[in-house]
Amino acid sequence: MSIQISLELSESDLTHFRELMQTAIENAKALPADEVISKAQALCEEMESASVPDFVKTRLVSLASLIEALQDEEWQIPEDEKTEILTSLAYFSEPHDLVPDNIPGLGYLDDAIMIELVIQDLSLDLEAYTSFCRFRKTEENRRGSDANVNRESWLAAGRTECRSRLRRGTRRRLFSRGR
Incomplete structure (x- = not known):
């Protein structure tokens, strides 16, 4: 038998988590990018091998995708986006969690909340990378x-598709007006 529990975090709760993230960002500034990435990867691997609740597993996929985006040479991520993602991964390089990970069922709750905040902040980046991977x-x-597929070829294909849709829309409007 399973039980469903919904959590609603208030603005003050979210402020608390954002303050924790800010502290982690300050602490991680001294760390090289590779170390931040490897610690976030280690957390993903630890979570994958642990018996984590579904609410963590679903968020874990997005965290892993952000890490992949950073390491994907074909994605050619711009420096400002790379910095933003690295900054967001800072919490996961912290050695001490708000909730210790070894508590069954709840140990990764703080990680899941932080992943959710990161995903919300970087949803457009994540969506773009997912689209690139499909392309x-x-x-x-x-x-x-x-095939030589990189960010530039993906963007070019997107521009071509957008122009094509605009042309089709223009033609439809012209024909619907009786021209």
Whole structure:
């Protein structure tokens, strides 16, 4: 038998978590980017091998995708986006959690909340990277695994698609007016 518990975090609760994140960011400034990434990866691996609740597992996928985006050479992430993601991963390089991870069922609650905050802040970056990965897979299936697919080719394809939609929309409007 399972039980469902919903949590609603107030603005003061969220402020508390954001303050924890800010402290982690300050502490992580001295760490090299590779170390922040490896600590976040280690947390993902630890969570994957642990028996974590579903509310953590669902968020873990997004955290892993952000880490992949940082390491994906073909994504060619701009420096400002890279810095923003690294900054967001700072909490996961902290050795001490708000809730100790070894508490069954609840140990990763603070991590899940922090992941959710990171996902909300970086949702557009995550969405763009997911779209790029789908595009890359499609192109590799279409042209072969040696297809040269990078961020620039993804953006170019997106611009082409956007122009095509605009042209189709313009034609429809012209024809619906009787021209």
